[in-house]
Amino acid sequence: MGILFKGGTVINADGKHRVDVLVEGETIAQIGADLSPDGHQVIDCAGKLVMPGGIDVHTHLDLPFGGTYSNDDFSTGHRAAAFGGTTSHIDFVIQPKGGSLHDGLATWRKKAEKAQIDYAFHMAITDLRPEVLEEIPSMVDEGITSLKLFMAYKNVFQIDDTTLFRAMKVAAKHGMIVMVHAENGDVEAELTPALLAAGKTDPIYHSHSRPPEIEGEATNRAVMMSGLTGCSLYVVHMTCQSAVEALSRGRALGYPVMGETCIQYFFLTAEEHLGAPGFEGAKFVCSPPIRTKHDQEVLWHAINRGPLSIVSTDHCDFWYEGGVGPYEEWAANHPNGDWHEYEAQDPTYRRPGKERGKGNFAKIPNGLPAIEDRMMVLWHAGVNGGRMTAERFVEVSCTNPAKVFGMYPRKGAIVVGADADIAVWDPDKEHTISAKTHHMVCDYNLFEGMTVRGVPVQVFVRGKQVVDGDQWLGHNGYGKFIPRKPFAPII
Numbered sequence: 001m002g003i004l005f006k007g008g009t010v011i012n013a014d015g016k017h018r019v020d021v022l023v024e025g026e027t028i029a030q031i032g033a034d035l036s037p038d039g040h041q042v043i044d045c046a047g048k049l050v051m052p053g054g055i056d057v058h059t060h061l062d063l064p065f066g067g068t069y070s071n072d073d074f075s076t077g078h079r080a081a082a083f084g085g086t087t088s089h090i091d092f093v094i095q096p097k098g099g100s101l102h103d104g105l106a107t108w109r110k111k112a113e114k115a116q117i118d119y120a121f122h123m124a125i126t127d128l129r130p131e132v133l134e135e136i137p138s139m140v141d142e143g144i145t146s147l148k149l150f151m152a153y154k155n156v157f158q159i160d161d162t163t164l165f166r167a168m169k170v171a172a173k174h175g176m177i178v179m180v181h182a183e184n185g186d187v188e189a190e191l192t193p194a195l196l197a198a199g200k201t202d203p204i205y206h207s208h209s210r211p212p213e214i215e216g217e218a219t220n221r222a223v224m225m226s227g228l229t230g231c232s233l234y235v236v237h238m239t240c241q242s243a244v245e246a247l248s249r250g251r252a253l254g255y256p257v258m259g260e261t262c263i264q265y266f267f268l269t270a271e272e273h274l275g276a277p278g279f280e281g282a283k284f285v286c287s288p289p290i291r292t293k294h295d296q297e298v299l300w301h302a303i304n305r306g307p308l309s310i311v312s313t314d315h316c317d318f319w320y321e322g323g324v325g326p327y328e329e330w331a332a333n334h335p336n337g338d339w340h341e342y343e344a345q346d347p348t349y350r351r352p353g354k355e356r357g358k359g360n361f362a363k364i365p366n367g368l369p370a371i372e373d374r375m376m377v378l379w380h381a382g383v384n385g386g387r388m389t390a391e392r393f394v395e396v397s398c399t400n401p402a403k404v405f406g407m408y409p410r411k412g413a414i415v416v417g418a419d420a421d422i423a424v425w426d427p428d429k430e431h432t433i434s435a436k437t438h439h440m441v442c443d444y445n446l447f448e449g450m451t452v453r454g455v456p457v458q459v460f461v462r463g464k465q466v467v468d469g470d471q472w473l474g475h476n477g478y479g480k481f482i483p484r485k486p487f488a489p490i491i
Contacts, residue, residue: 002029003463004037005422008045010414012052013395021050023420026462031416043458045424051394052413053087053421053459054375055401058236058260058312061091062111066365068352070316071441075476077315077371078116080439082466082474084372085456087421088118088411088482090401092148094157095126101135105142115479117461118421120405122179124148128163136170143483145176145406146234151218152183152210152287165225172231175486177405179234182218182243183210183288192362203281206361207270207289215288216242223250226257232490234404235259237314239288241298248307256490258404260310261299263374264446266381269293282354283320283444285364304388309400309491313374316367317442319353369442373433379425380452400491406484424458431455 005021010031020035021028062073072080074091081089093108095101101123112119121144125132136147149164150157159167164180171178192209195201200208219235223246226233235247238259250257268290274281284290302308357364375397382388388396402412409418430453435445459467466474 002040003043003420003460004035004040005043005045005050005424006035006037008048008050008424010050011390011394012413012415013391013399015391021414021422023422023460023463026420028414028416028418028420031414043424047428048457049390049425049427050414051423051425052398052411052418053423053461054085054397055407055411056081056086056089056312056315056371056374057310057401057405058262058314059089059091059371060314060316060367063092063094063316065316065367066318066363067356068318068322068365070318070367071351072315072317072371073114074112074119074479075114075116076439076441078479079472079474080372082117082459082461083439083456085375085423085425085459086117086371087423087459087461088120088407089371090120090122090405092124093121094124095132097127099127101125101132101139105144112479112481114476116466116474116476117479118419118482119479120144120407120482120484122146122148124150124157125159125167126150126157128159128167133166133170136167136176137174140174140176140486143481145484145486145488146179147171147176148179148181150181150185151222152181152185152188154185154189158185161221164222165229168225168229168231172229177232177234177488179236180218180222181237182215182222182235184214184218187214196360196362201360203279203285203357203361203364204270204275206285206364207274207291209362210287210289212240212242212291212295215240216246219243220246220249223247223255223257226250227253227255230256232488233257237262237265237288237312238308239265239291239299240295244298244302244307251307258309258491259307260312261303261308262312262314263370263377264368265290265299266296267377268446269296279358282357282364284368284446285354285357285361285366286314286368287366300387303396304392309396309404311374311378311396312401313370314367315369315371317369317440318365318367319350319442320444321355322350322353368446369440369444370446372438372440373445373447376431376433376452376455377447377450379454384453404488404491406486406488407482411482420460420463422460423456425454426457427454429453429455429457
């Protein structure tokens with residue numbers, strides 16, 4: 001007995017067709033018109049769209065950062081993702097300082113034991129000692145074919161140009177992608193203390209400390225190194241015109257460079273959101289910062305017509321109001337302890353959040369909640385708003401992520417033999433986004449009060465239904481690690 005998705009319109013990146021889809025076990029077995037329902041469970045898709053599950057290639061679940069941890073883990077974050085139509089994601093493993101890449105991988109594998117949807121890993125390198133450089137090729141054997149390097153966060157994650165160049169040469173040899181957080185961290189490290197010394201401590205000054213020029217400069221530097229090394233480059237969370245122009249120049253020169261933006265950068269602005277009264281702006285602090293309405297238009301054009309290939313989230317959520325006091329006391333008494341152990345003693349207690357930065361914008365944990373809302377908001381503003389076709393929506397949300405990161409055709413398309421990751425989408429159903437109803441572990445929502453038209457009503461991961469309307473049907477441990485292939489195409 002299989003599952004027959006009957007009477008809907010299948011949308012892939014290359015077109016839409018009124019056909020039925022038969023799933024047997026975990027994979028798509030047959031696609032065609034008027035397939036027989038005999039012996040199968042039938043999902044009535046009349047008036048609905050049948051699309052591949054979304055793939056979010058940029059997430060930070062349970063990430064230690066800014067003196068705390070991001071709220072969502074591989075249980076809650078996966079549930080939230082699926083309610084938004086996302087069925088796979090790629091999270092960032094962080095190499096511990098002084099440790100190996102495999103040390104970081106062991107930590108993230110432990111975090112992922114509670115996975116509810118499918119997942120993969122990028123490897124973030126923070127300490128490229130000679131023995132770590134030699135370790136890079138072994139990541140391909142682990143099914144990890146992408147490396148992340150930070151050109152920002154000086155004295156925390158930032159690497160120098162020598163490290164970037166060396167990593168790119170090794171990655172190119174083994175068909176790996178190098179991803180960069182492209183901001184000039186040395187300049188930011190000069191701007192931030194100067195702003196604070198001048199009494200400019202409110203959240204709005206976060207954007208002043210990381211102006212678009214330092215993003216454009218770092219993007220251009222990474223693009224040029226891609227040209228020098230022949231290494232595939234993927235620039236994450238691009239926000240502004242100068243960065244997009246740098247990527248465009250590289251692509252025009254034939255360099256193997258690609259880029260993404262994140263859903264929040266289409267909608268939020270520094271003036272309105274970071275500049276909100278009081279401390280409200282802290283809710284919207286991320287890096288690179290949100291920009292201007294002009295930059296929003298640049299991004300819409302770039303995602304619809306190039307050079308950007310993917311829309312992700314950089315999901316990394318923190319409480320707006322957490323619990324600094326008890327945590328600080330605990331941390332002082334347990335310098336080598338695990339915050340998670342403390343939380344387990346009092347599961348009602350909130351870990352520290354954005355409030356850590358009151359009086360000092362540089363201490364606000366960087367990150368936003370978006371994993372649940374990405375596809376609904378992009379559909380509403382992009383497809384309903386006439387900015388992109390339904391096919392392009394699938395391309396940047398599902399298919400390109402799978403192709404760029406070595407998961408296609410197992411993921412990212414409704415095709416025979418693919419994993420049965422399916423979102424049944426009701427293009428007419430409306431939903432008002434709110435922190436009161438979302439499934440992310442966060443006390444605010446970036447799109448609070450926005451009513452979207454077009455939402456997933458049933459979601460399947462490898463043939464198992466995990467979402468049925470408002471009902472959650474998934475469970476911890478169902479999600480699988482997806483090993484990825486090297487030498488992926490440039491999109």
